[in-house]
Amino acid sequence: MLGKDVFGLMSLYEASHLGMQGEDILSEAAEFARKALSGSADKFLNVGDNDINGVSSKLLGELVRNTLSNPIHKSLPRFTSKSFEVYLKGHYHYEWTRAFRELAILDRDLIASINRTEIRQVSKWWRDLGLSNELKFARDQPMKWYMWPMVVLPEPKLSKERVDLTKPIAMVYIIDDIFDVHGTLDELTLFAEAIDR
Numbered sequence: 001m002l003g004k005d006v007f008g009l010m011s012l013y014e015a016s017h018l019g020m021q022g023e024d025i026l027s028e029a030a031e032f033a034r035k036a037l038s039g040s041a042d043k044f045l046n047v048g049d050n051d052i053n054g055v056s057s058k059l060l061g062e063l064v065r066n067t068l069s070n071p072i073h074k075s076l077p078r079f080t081s082k083s084f085e086v087y088l089k090g091h092y093h094y095e096w097t098r099a100f101r102e103l104a105i106l107d108r109d110l111i112a113s114i115n116r117t118e119i120r121q122v123s124k125w126w127r128d129l130g131l132s133n134e135l136k137f138a139r140d141q142p143m144k145w146y147m148w149p150m151v152v153l154p155e156p157k158l159s160k161e162r163v164d165l166t167k168p169i170a171m172v173y174i175i176d177d178i179f180d181v182h183g184t185l186d187e188l189t190l191f192a193e194a195i196d197r
Contacts, residue, residue: 138177
């Protein structure tokens with residue numbers, strides 16, 4: 001019976017990713033669900049546009065495929081929401097998909113606006129600091145430094161924290177460049193000892 005319940009299998013597959021190493025029963029559950037869902041995804045995508053429990057078979061096939069490739073607990077939701085939105089695009093005859101897609105677009109646009117503002121703040125801080133002019137050998141990558149906080153602090157309300165966290169990350173990269181390119185062995189030894197204290 002479980003082998004035919006697609007929503008149950010997707011839930012089982014998602015739950016199996018919460019296991020700890022050595023929990024064989026969850027590994028077996030993941031493998032069982034993965035095999036059953038793999039066959040289901042292709043079947044649903046090739047069937048046409050029939051309804052299955054109030055969901056079109058095409059949408060269900062895409063949802064299954066997305067579940068297999070991006071398990072919720074091993075993904076960054078902000079980065080996978082766009083693909084889910086695309087799946088919903090062609091399924092407006094379900095009222096919930098239209099509303100859900102509109103919310104997803106609003107959320108994505110809000111986050112993009114916040115990210116652009118933060119990137120401008122980080123870039124201005126970096127320019128004003130002037131280290132890129134002083135240390136020509138060092139990396140000048142404020143966007144790269146900002147990516148770390150963007151991933152570990154995804155909530156929109158943590159804007160100030162993302163900008164603040166980018167600054168020490170930038171310094172770590174600069175120190176790494178100094179170590180790799182510029183410092184002599186004696187200078188680096190003294191620096192490492194100072195950090196250890």
